[in-house]
Amino acid sequence: MAVITTKGVEKVYNPDKIPVKALKGVDLEIEAGEFTAIVGPSGSGKTTLLNIIGGLDRPTAGYVEVGGEDISQMSDNVLIDFRKQHIGFVFQAYNLIPVLTARENVEFVMLLQNRSKTERHARADELLKAVGLEDKVHKRPAELSGGQQQRVAVARALAPKPTFILADEPTANLDSESTANLLDIMARLNQEEGVTFVFSTHDQRVIDRARRVVTLVDGRVDEDLRR
């Protein structure tokens, strides 16, 4: 069953001045439990596609369905709630809340979902253990290495049990060891817990681990390879 469906998705920036077509009709279906990498050269539209799938940006034409719901038509506030319930984000620059500890960061979205304190604590501790940071629960982002911060970000994205996780260049700022470590964790979560991951990446190490690779060129799907 398709978790994400995009149909004829187009995105034009600056439509009134100098129009730039970032996406030129992307049709894509991503099934539950997939471990998909969206690849392509710079400017091919990877991040734009990820933003549109994640409801952070709206398509100029076409639509996006997540779990059967058309998110392109949702109002801003409804979309924020939708993201909170269904989509986990891992960003290139970690993007943890600097004033909160690792555990508080992981708990944050669950708090917005009004989960009980006991449930939040238990889930946060479980996830931090899963990403190998059980001894860092009380550390703030500034006290963690880049790799550790990105693992906290993965734990945060997983915490509300989202339908899928979008990761935009998650290894771009990591060294080899941290990258391998992070990929191991994400692959394990994908295989053991069936979490759907969609990455945009340039990183060959990520591409090598992906089970599906969608290549974008000039805003179009050029190749869709399943392994």
Next chain:
Amino acid sequence: MLFKMAWRNIWRNRRRTFITAASILFAVLFASFMDSLQRGAWDNMINNVVNYYFGYVQVHQDGYWEEQSIDKAFPLADSLEQVGAVEGVEAVLPRLESFALAAAGETTSGVLVAGILPDVENRMTDLENRLVEGEYLTEGDEAVLVASGVAEKLGLALGDTLVLISQGYRGVNAAGKYPIRGIAKFGSPDLNKQMVYLPLQAAQYFYGAPGLATSLALKLGGQEDIKPVVAALRTQLDTSAYEVMDWEELLPDLVQARELDTAGNVIVYFILYMIIAFGIFGTILMMSKEREYEFGVLISIGLQRWQLALSVWIEVILLGVLGAVSGILLSMPIVCYFKVNPIRFGGEMASSLEKFGFEPIFPATFDLQIFLTQALYVFILTAVLALYPIFKIRKLQPVQAMRG
């Protein structure tokens, strides 16, 4: 969690927080201190003028205060009992007052001669304690008690004779000479340069007005009794024959001067808080710009805009409260110190203040209301300034914000 985030965010840039909070602190400190001192000076002046002579309420024959003529004197016995029975009135001070020319040798000076009942007068005005030389008057005396300014101007000392010349009741000639029994010093420079006290009976004889008084000054339990006492008297007395006036009606110039002075300070406070506002706004502006990326992330992961706006609003308010509370805590002991140890001016400064009718003593008033008012100003100021990031958050597009 929003409050926790707001609180921790304040301390992300400690130096900036300290500088912003310190600017608020000094504004609150300066404004509270200035206000306390100003109110203290006015309270002291009003206390000197009202408590030490005029009383909070006076009763006269209708039209007396406008004309200030002894011809508007009224028989005492008629009204004294009725006025004294009103709830809140602690004592009734009958007086016969009129202006006269005081002379000693070749020097003369215009004075206000007040015929008083020495014992009753002392209960309100504590006149005996104001003596700097000599003795207090007694009922049957044929002597005067003069203010130090009068004695100084006329070059008189204790035991010397003071000559008084005036026009008495209904045009009779009034002239008399009286030994100086005592010299008193008043806080109010106005009173100090014109008061001459005679026992009531002697004054009635001097002005040819036996059994008459021009005013009844009332000693009340406190300021809160003014309104009910005035209302009760206006109901009970024949208002076509008598006028009942509170101190603000008796001394409109004093009230106006206070209002003018207070209004001047409002402008100073406005300028002060405008400067502070720019400081706080600078901090808010930098904070909003620096955290645009973070705001984008928070909205992306599911924080509603109103929740983010509330968190930032709490943050700015906390910053304001931090500065205001520190300002209040610091100003309280300072104000307290100057309440106990008033600022006393000397030399030329004292002379100029006296020329304007001010006693050269500035005690501070310790009133929680003053501090709370300053805190309220800061709260309103920060609450308004905090609307800026709220506006920015409302318009923020997460993708653009995270693009940097």
